[in-house]
Amino acid sequence: PIVRIDQPYTEIFRNFVYDNNETLDRSIRLLPWKHLHARKTFLRHLTIENSSELFNQKLQNSLEIFEKCHQHDLYDKKQILMNDSIEIDQDRAWKVYTDHELVTQYLNDKHYQLIDDPDQADILFVMKQLNEFRHETIENKLISQFPFENIITNKELLALTARRWKSLYGSSTSDNDPYIDSHGSPPWLATTFNLTYELSQFAVYFQYREDQQLDNTWIVKPINLTRSIDMSVTNSLDMIIRLPESGPKIACKYVSSPVLLKIPEMENQSIKFDVRYVIL
Structure with missing residues (x-):
């Protein structure tokens, strides 16, 4: 209780989600405490046809997010970061x-x-x-x-930068998925939602994929941590909605059919692998 209770049998109310002025966003955050049927009915009403204004919000066009992440970089645009005319002296240390x-x-x-x-x-x-x-x-x-290198080192900004590229140079991503075309993800990047700003769009899309009987496994990542810290792989919408309570998160569509390698030394079992590039 935040106030002293003097009267017996006084009702105590709990706020299940932190304060948020956006009514729809708050309703989405309360879904884990709703019955499954009520949740599905609520989300199915928020289709791209019925709620076009929700899906017309293009987060990748928000300069505020980029400027907030760059506000500490002190850099004079008139200055040249590296002089291309520098001569390499082979005998110089x-x-x-x-x-x-x-x-x-x-x-x-x-x-x-x-x-x-x-x-x-x-x-x-x-x-x-x-x-x-x-x-x-x-x-x-x-x-x-x-x-400003964090536009490619920060998971949140990397996804938005890719979507900005798609809006400038890309074409339609999918003929059968209007949500992805509206969202703006390029075909070479796993569909990514910023759960701080796009939780409502994500929840509606999650329900759409569930109704279409599509794989609905997502990997949820903190925007600025490394070494898989606080990452989760799940197909539970309730869990995904609550994960941002521990810090800002993005939700990426999990690659459910990856390329696998058969290892003879492991009785030809198929294993996953990744390729990483370090640019020097």
Whole structure:
């Protein structure tokens, strides 16, 4: 209770979801406490035909989200991040400042010299996130980061950037799925919803796939954590609705029919694999 209760048998009410001014969004967040039939009836009424205004909201066109994530990057657009005219002197020892243990341990080529003063370095290879790019740019340093790089390192912004690409250069994604075309996901990216801003659209689409008897397994990820921390794979709408309570999440359609490798040493069992690229 948030107030003192003096009278016996006083009714106590619980708010099952945190305050939200958006009526529809709040109704969606309350669905885990509804009967299954009531949930399905509610979502089936919110079709793309009946609620076109809901699906006309294009999150990828929201500059506010991008600007919020970039507000700490100090960068002068008039300055050049890297001078293409820099000549590579084969006999020169490039001064490198790094806080990366592996770089310190294995960078032993004669063309590089590890130093402790970042101001004297030619190359900055750092793990700590840089926000102030103006000083390093003036010094013509080579840096392992670049301004606004979180549009590809942040899961939330990466998905939105892909959708922006689709709106500019792509064509129709699916002839049979009007929700995906409205959502804007490109064909080469798993359909991704931002559960902070697009929970209502996701819930309606989840019910649509369920009614179409399509695979409805989703992987829910925090927008800014690594090493699979706080990730969940589920086909439960109730669970997906509640997962953002522990922090901002995105929901990506789980690849239900991946390419598999048969391993002779494992009695030809099929296993999953992934390919990762590190760009240096």
